[in-house]
Amino acid sequence: MENSKISFGKIFWPTFVAIAIMTFIGLIFFFLILFGVIGSIAGSGDSSLVIKENSILHMKLKGPINERANNEIDPMLLNLNSNIGLSDILLGFDEAAKDENIKGIFIEIDDLQCGYATAKAIRNAINKFEASGKFVVTYNSGEVITQKEYYLSSAANEIYGFPTSVMEFLGLGTEISFFKDGLDMLEIEFQVIRGSNNDFKSAVEPYFLDAMSDSSRVQINAYLASMWKDLKNEISIDRKVSTNTLNMIADSALVQRSTDAVKYKLMDAVMYKDEVLEHLKKKIKLNEDEKLELVAMEKYCRNKFLDNQTLIKMDNPNIAIITAEGEISKGGDGLNSNKICNYFREVRENDSIKVVILRINSPGGSALASEEIWREVYLTNLKKKVIVSMGDVAASGGYYIASPAYRIFAESNTITGSIGVFGLIPFTGKMFENKLGVKFDRASTNKYALMSLNKKLTNDEFQMIQNQIDSTYQLFLERVASGRKKSKEEINAAARGRVWTGSDALKKGLVDELGGIDKALNYAMDIAKIGDPKIVHYPKASVNQLANILELFEESDEENNESNISIITQSTINFIRTLETFENNGVIQMRIPYLININ
Secondary structure: OOOOOOOHHHHHHHHHHHHHHHHHHHHHHHHHHHHHHHHHHHOOOOOOOOOOOOEEEEEEEEEEOEOOOEEEEEOOOOEEEEEOEHHHHHHHHHHHHHOOOEEEEEEEEEEEEOOHHHHHHHHHHHHHHHHOOOEEEEEEOOOEEOHHHHHHHOOOOEEEEOOOOEEOOOOOOOOOOOOHHHHHHHOOEEEEEEOOOOOOOHHHHHHOOOOOOHHHHHHHHHHHHHHHHHHHHHHHHHHOOOHHHHHHHHHOOOOOEHHHHHHOOOOOEEOOHHHHHHHHHHHOOOOOOOOOOEEEHHHHHHHHHHHHHHHHHHOOOOEEEEEEEOOEEOOOOOEEHHHHHHHHHHHHHOOOOOEEEEEEEEOEEEHHHHHHHHHHHHHHHHHOOEEEEEEEEEEOHHHHOOOOOOEEEEOOOOEEEOOOOEEEEEEOHHHHHHHOOOOOOOOOOOOOOOOOOOOOOOHHHHHHHHHHHHHHHHHHHHHHHHHHOOOHHHHHHHOOOOEEEHHHHHHOOOOOEEOOHHHHHHHHHHHOOOOOOOEEEEOOOOOOHHHHHHHHHOOOOHHHHOOOOOHHHHHHHHHHHHHHHHHHOOOEEEEOOOOOOOO
């Protein structure tokens, strides 16, 4: 009997088809179940949280805090990307203060990612909430308690830390990467053009220097000193420890662990989480056998915000808050000028809206997109007042779009200014020729018809771009001078690309008042004579039912949220993103000098 061979195709294709059919059937069942759950939720009436008597809100500050909440699905992995937003948090604090069933708030902090101005806004909300007679307990539960995490938590009347946590209280510092030597090795040369007197516009320095210029060092030291002073003053008030003592603690590195923080009165005690929970039970006078009702503050804030915006849609809003966050560009996921401009047009045509607040958290970006937004802010301010509230950063293009507003508010530790322009053009010809053996030849009808990255700029071509940069800078000065009611010479003295904190910007006349969005809102209500504020937010709030379903299915396992990216890998990713930003935003940019990461 002969051995019969079975071909690969006879095995593979039936198996492949069977698997495909089973997968298809499985997907049908999955979506039938999913839509059934969605339908049951949609038909269940009120989906708001039921807050029982004697409840405590539990807020986990972990990961990034943006201006607006993010509750979206990664379409590739079907993962839920959910982060609480500052606007939700602030509304949640206000609503919780009025809620008789809520006795206090328990804030657990680990791996906080936000700027110091955002941290300050949450601190102010904590202080205001405690003034209502209710308590806030903060618990620093991370392996490392960063200085920013401690700064935020120090606003509470009671602060606790995990017993073995490492703690940072060493002052402020920042580090800038310089790429010139590496680029030289690759034979890539960046042709740098910035405004003729923009010596503080140091975004370009890493590409042609190997260390900070004197101008860059002066501005960095100045804003770090201003922010450190502000940070010490606030901690001093809340912890009853003098600023001199705080500075001595930092200079001598006396606090290196949470136990040291207790010793020097920066914390009240170290506790394990079960001990903190027992302490909370005692605070609201529960017996040992009674259950502690902890309500997820993220859901509470989101529900309150969505409920608020749903009611506003059915009424006539009288105040609009437009959030402008991220890199300024013509399109994309950041501060998209097309979307922002549409928001302003809609608001301008809505007669029920009496005043507009523009909330800015942006380092700038495309000069053209910045000009588009500037125009809409300018036109809106002619019809109804536009009040600017600055977040962590509103610099360069972020300041440009603020300049035509009626009044500008900034936090004392907001990063702003950076009034300047630059261009960055790589020359890659030598790299291709010497490293890869690739050569280029050209033909053109006119002298300037072909300007390529593989051909170094001639003196004439360089001067052409320099003239464009200078022209854009002069326009920048004109825009700011007009909005600030000052001369170009006065603005130029505070400009030249220099970065300021909100406190210093106030002294230079670049902002009008110090304060958060709550202060800007109160001012807007006063000038528009509004007693009952009905605020509509742009982008408009919407419910993502599929995200809500996935949130129900997700396990509350902290390991699912851990990042596996090492520090070196993350630094590389940040560098690549920076280069992508330069590429996507065009040659002429209004952008903050660097990605500021203050530890």
